[in-house]
Amino acid sequence: MPEFTNGRHLVKEYPSGYPIPGRTTAYDTSAKINTDSVSLNGGILAKLLLISVDPYLRGRLAGYTPSKFALEEPLAGYGIVKVIRSENDKFHPGDILYGNGRIRHEEYSIITKEEAEHVVAFKPVDGIPLSVYIGAAGMPGLTAFTGLKEYGNVKKGETIFVSTAAGAVGSMVVQIAKKEGLKVIGSAGSEEKVKFLKELGVDVAFNYKTTDTREVLQKEGPIDIYWDNVGGDTLDAVLENTNEHARVIMCGAISGYNGEPAIVKNLMYTIYKQTKLYGHLVGPLLSKYQEAFDKDVIPKLADGTYKHREDKVYGLDKASQALLDVLKGANVGKSVVVVSED
Structure with a gap:
């Protein structure tokens, strides 16, 4: 040849x-x-x-x-x-x-x-x-599953906020959180994405470009778990509106990827409220959770319980x-x- x-x-x-x-x-x-x-x-x-x-x-x-x-x-x-x-x-x-x-x-x-x-x-x-x-059946789904399992300390009835909730990782986070009995707040950057979040069963879905994130969190919070995909001012808004002993799972900071790093100003709130911040990478957790993911998540993707x-x-x-x-x-x-x- x-x-x-x-x-x-x-x-x-x-x-x-x-x-x-x-x-x-x-x-x-x-x-x-x-x-x-x-x-x-x-x-x-x-x-x-x-x-x-x-x-x-x-x-x-x-x-x-x-x-x-x-x-x-x-x-x-x-x-x-x-x-x-x-x-x-x-x-x-x-x-x-x-x-x-x-x-x-x-x-x-x-x-x-x-x-x-x-x-x-x-x-x-x-x-x-x-x-x-x-x-959903690979790295993004595993990222969602392992992060909630390892760091979420999830309790039924708590409130979770997920930024970039319509993305590959966020859309799995919100669905797993709903299955765990959480109230789910999700933000996205377009009305089409907000519609998708509502289809996933998100309790409070909003367009962060047209709706003030702080107003939503003040009304629908306080937050027990925050899944952070963006960093910057959104993280600041969350830190102002958490319960004591809240958990912040830091999966991404896209607001600072394409220019100057996004500044976070409210870290003192983590002291006052004893907030736990977790940097999350999926790789180190695969051996611990792959079997559970295959057992719990893959069948739900196959039968349509989890959507993507x-x-x-x-x-x-x-x-x-x-x-x-x-x-x-x-x-x-x-x-x-x-x-x-x-």
Whole structure:
């Protein structure tokens, strides 16, 4: 077989504000590959099927995390690939693999023996499309589940507020919280997203762009649990309106991702009210909660008890714009790039 183009989504520069599609990251067609003869050196040749576009990728572009992306290299994140060739005894041609944050944004990639320790072969459960495994059935769903289990100390009848509640993580948080018997307040950035929250059963859903968050919390609070995806002034508003011994699960701070870090002014409230702040990463909690997630959440996704929405685009060349849309909140539902359907 002759060489053919191996499309890649490359890092071209480090942004100071919002990433600019085609300039910060760009689709590149300069690489070639021969899938029959390329050397694997004990690894796997994989074809990219799906990539997950998540806010944390912005941090890896700017160095907010230890794993900063390298210039002129593909981005990498959560995704699903299919094995084309394998020199690894654990994986075979045709296997579908899920990658924990290390799937490169290139149409074909060689997964080394070391990298193969971070991928798993799986078969989707009936009723759950493959793409949902990078959404509600994957990292975002696990983030919601593990955070509430580890840090929520949930008690029936308490009140939880979830920012970015219509997003991939937030929409699972609100549904799990409702199942636990909590009063759920959720904010989102459009009327379409507010409508989605009401469909999920959120008790108080509002558009933070047109409704004052403090007024809502003063009326509907005080808050026992806050799931924070945005930081900044929203976190300040929550700290002003908590019960004593409230728990704040800090999952993201998107208000400060694309410019100056968002300032939080009300940390003294955490002393007066003995508020607990928890920084939440899903990775360290997977071994503790994966089995419970598979038992409790996967069946509810399969039978439709837990609902989800996807915002799909087709083609790796759409990944740059999809990332910007996620960071600006323009997507509705889990952002997924479909690279190949076979």
